[in-house]
Amino acid sequence: MSLSLNTILHGDAIEKLNSLPKNSVDLIFADPPYNLQLQKDLWRPNMTKVDAVDDAWDQFSSFEQYDQFTKAWLTAARRVLKNTGTIWVIGSYHNIYRVGTLLQDLDYWILNDILWVKTNPMPNFRGVRFANAHETLLWAQKKKGAKYTFNHFTMKGLNSDKQMRSDWVLPICTGAERIKINGKKAHATQKPEALLYRVIASSSKPRDVVLDPFFGSGTTGAVAKKLHRNWIGIEREESYVRVAQERIDAIDAGEYREDVYLAGVKSTEARIPFGTLLTSGSLHPGERLWFGKRSDIHATILANGHIQHKEMIGSIHKIGKALKSAPCNGWDHWYYEENGERKKIDELRQRIRREMVKKTE
8 A cells, every 4th residue: 555645544444554555654643542441430519421431442351452453553653664664642640651661572672651730620519539640652663773763952942942851731621722522522632733843843853744643533633734744543333534634735835945844944954064075176284274263273174075274184073062161063154265254164065965955946
């Protein structure tokens, strides 16, 4: 089966995952059945019934059956995930520890666990336990040590320019965002878009493929579309497919603009060694580089791609680090002279990158 982008696949999650091409998906978000094991109806103090998750898709006869189901879909998900891809799985105390064990058994490498702290959780009406005010998200990569996407600066931007922590304080899905049919919830476990915004924005890039094997009301697809990611949903319940499709069709994501949607996303541009500036003729051995636009500190370019400042010889980064007594990205600190004006050597690197792109067009 080919990769059908921006489409809901109606059917069983495991079967549909096994029909997709190997190594074809950049990011998976999974909101599987929690196996809540509810024993009886829940009632509020005013004797109104709680609209709990009692759907057939959340019911399993035993932990063993649930583990078999979880292992099967996680195995199928791993097959379609790229080696550089990551997976998010959300759950509660009912299931997340079993999911975490199976993730590790299947050789996923867990990167983080995130606590979604709910600002408006449902109370424990009987007063016999603590109010369950959070859910847990496990974030794992397919292959330990492989490169993966994490947009650190995007997350800082969403968090008042502070590094985002692993506790996310967000409200549950209520109000106008909650999809209802004839006054009733269209889906019992609809997740808030704010939660998926962080998941997708943190660990994917525009045009990446985001897959949700338990699509439900389509929150993953809705947010992916708004962020200009490609998406694939898998859903076995026909009623949910209709709800999700109608929801996503109504979204106008607007025109894609790199300056808007690549902000905070780590560059994937080709790596250009400093020596390429010599082999391309952009710079020449014997020329001077200046450590700052107005600094008197300078170094001489050597024919082997290193630079020399007094007795020190090394890369633009190594010599810069010695001069700053701190980590240094040499591309940002060394300047060359052109027509009497000092310019960052990074400008030369960008010229070479643009020329490389033109050659491939």
